[in-house]
Amino acid sequence: MPRSRLALLFSAILAFTAATLVGLPGRSLAAGPLPCDIYASAGTPCVAAHSTTRALFAAYNGNLYQVRRASDNTTRNIGLLAAGDYANAAAQDSFCANTTCVITIIYDQTSRHNDLTPAPPGGVGGQDNPAPADALPVTAGGHNVYGVSISRVMGYRDNSTSGIATGSQPEGMYMVASATHFNNGCCFDYGNAETNNRDNGNGHMDAVYFGTLCWFSPCNGGGPWVMADLENGLFQSNTGGSQNTSNTGSRNGFVTALLKNNGTNFFALKDGNAQSGSLNTRYSGALPTSPAGYSPMHKEGAIILGIGGDNSNSAIGNFFEGVMTAGLPSDTADNQVQANIVAVGYGGPSPVAGGTLNPGSTISLRATTSGSTTRYIRHQNNNAVTSVISSSSSALDKSDASWIVRRGLANNSCVSFESRNYPGDFLRHSNFQLFRQPMDGSALFRSDATFCPQAGHSGSGTSFASLNFPTRFIRHFNNTVYIASNGGSNAFDTTTNWAADTTWAVSAPWTP
Numbered sequence: 001m002p003r004s005r006l007a008l009l010f011s012a013i014l015a016f017t018a019a020t021l022v023g024l025p026g027r028s029l030a031a032g033p034l035p036c037d038i039y040a041s042a043g044t045p046c047v048a049a050h051s052t053t054r055a056l057f058a059a060y061n062g063n064l065y066q067v068r069r070a071s072d073n074t075t076r077n078i079g080l081l082a083a084g085d086y087a088n089a090a091a092q093d094s095f096c097a098n099t100t101c102v103i104t105i106i107y108d109q110t111s112r113h114n115d116l117t118p119a120p121p122g123g124v125g126g127q128d129n130p131a132p133a134d135a136l137p138v139t140a141g142g143h144n145v146y147g148v149s150i151s152r153v154m155g156y157r158d159n160s161t162s163g164i165a166t167g168s169q170p171e172g173m174y175m176v177a178s179a180t181h182f183n184n185g186c187c188f189d190y191g192n193a194e195t196n197n198r199d200n201g202n203g204h205m206d207a208v209y210f211g212t213l214c215w216f217s218p219c220n221g222g223g224p225w226v227m228a229d230l231e232n233g234l235f236q237s238n239t240g241g242s243q244n245t246s247n248t249g250s251r252n253g254f255v256t257a258l259l260k261n262n263g264t265n266f267f268a269l270k271d272g273n274a275q276s277g278s279l280n281t282r283y284s285g286a287l288p289t290s291p292a293g294y295s296p297m298h299k300e301g302a303i304i305l306g307i308g309g310d311n312s313n314s315a316i317g318n319f320f321e322g323v324m325t326a327g328l329p330s331d332t333a334d335n336q337v338q339a340n341i342v343a344v345g346y347g348g349p350s351p352v353a354g355g356t357l358n359p360g361s362t363i364s365l366r367a368t369t370s371g372s373t374t375r376y377i378r379h380q381n382n383n384a385v386t387s388v389i390s391s392s393s394s395a396l397d398k399s400d401a402s403w404i405v406r407r408g409l410a411n412n413s414c415v416s417f418e419s420r421n422y423p424g425d426f427l428r429h430s431n432f433q434l435f436r437q438p439m440d441g442s443a444l445f446r447s448d449a450t451f452c453p454q455a456g457h458s459g460s461g462t463s464f465a466s467l468n469f470p471t472r473f474i475r476h477f478n479n480t481v482y483i484a485s486n487g488g489s490n491a492f493d494t495t496t497n498w499a500a501d502t503t504w505a506v507s508a509p510w511t512p
């Protein structure tokens with residue numbers, strides 16, 4: 001081949017390679033090395049690696065999680081787009097179309113098979129429910145993926161693990177959580193816990209926590225804070241409460257929450273914005289010595305997600321990825337892992353305009369019956385009622401009258417309504433009356449909280465059929481909200497005004 005053609009061919013190969021490395025348009029490559037490669041190089045290998053969004057080893061090409069669909073109870077494993085890449089969420093979307101799916105297994109990406117499944121009953125709380133599979137759409141590396149949205153009575157556990165620290169062995173862990181879905185219930189944890197689902201005493205846990213449960217004062221600012229759940233307490237320092245006045249919590253949409261503990265006399269807590277910047281060390285020092293039990297630790301080696309060690313399950317939270325290591329990771333490795341998390345470019349779902357029935361949109365629902373057209377569905381003392389809401393209403397009343405549209409919890413072609421100011425609580429009917437209640441993941445709750453929109457009965461607006469009582473529609477009657485049939489034994493089933501009372505104006509939200 002003439003030298004000029006050889007040179008051309010060579011430069012074409014170079015250009016192709018360069019384009020591949022930087023990423024071709026429309027295809028963003030995972031940045032390697034990934035967190036478990038980093039920790040392995042630093043001599044503290046991952047012994048558990050969980051994520052529904054991406055690979056945590058550059059060479060990993062297995063399944064990330066398993067979903068089960070309601071329509072026929074069959075399951076499907078969800079893997080990656082390619083080795084070391086992002087979740088193949090499209091496989092979930094097609095498997096779960098026109099029904100709903102829950103996450104039944106979060107696979108361990110290490111070779112140890114420390115897979116997480118819905119947690120069994122414990123010292124506190126009964127069997128936990130699996131999380132809905134499509135409740136947390138986000139983007140990672142420019143791809144649509146799903147995180148794990150934990151509401152109350154949901155959580156995962158593995159009591160029979162391999163390689164997880166026990167006794168006073170050192171370990172580190174991090175999770176990417178988010179400050180868009182948290183509470184002060186016990187305990188949104190990821191990490192090491194008891195193998196019998198019970199509170200076995202001080203030092204029997206070593207899990208990173210994220211939320212606003214201030215166990216020991218002081219807690220500075222409003223939180224949510226990254227804390228260490230060491231059992232019988234969420235610690236921000238060796239004395240329990242915060243020793244860091246600048247730690248007022250981490251309010252970012254994606255939060256890196258990190259804990260490491262050498263098992264004998266040292267632990268450290270860090271947080272960071274998972275979308276940019278570096279980690280903040282919030283505490284680095286001695287383990288608690290008073291009360292006794294934490295120094296040395298008594299780790300048992302189970303893994304929990306979204307619950308406390310004794311299965312306390314009143315916490316809510318979002319989880320995207322997390323790992324646990326053997327050995328105490330170096331600060332250098334932690335910093336490289338944070339840089340890799342930032343490189344993912346986690347992002348929210350594309351913004352959805354308010355005032356529409358598209359999932360993610362925030363709305364208010366205005367009554368259309370003559371004489372009631374300034375009334376909106378709001379919650380009050382946990383009941384769903386209608387109140388007159390106007391621009392001069394209090395901020396609380398406006399929030400109470402604002403709802404986030406979600407894909408229907410029991411049928412994703414219908415909708416559910418999550419409270420704007422009580423995240424994780426939904427509008428659901430019970431004995432035909434509507435209430436605001438925390439989503440517990442049960443099949444009954446999902447159905448009771450799912451409504452199918454159709455053209456408004458009065459000729460305009462929208463009516464909402466109950467999924468499990470399809471002849472009943474959301475209706476206001478005497479300022480209380482029900483699902484009502486057109487004629488029936490209850491006073492609220494009266495045919496008088498039925499069409500207007502069951503017709504709603506889907507409106508811009510009072511609290512966007």
Ligand code: AHR
Nearest residue numbers: 187231232233308309310
């Ligand atoms: O340490 C806080 C919580 O206390 C633990 O998670 C739980 O086991 C206990 O109730």
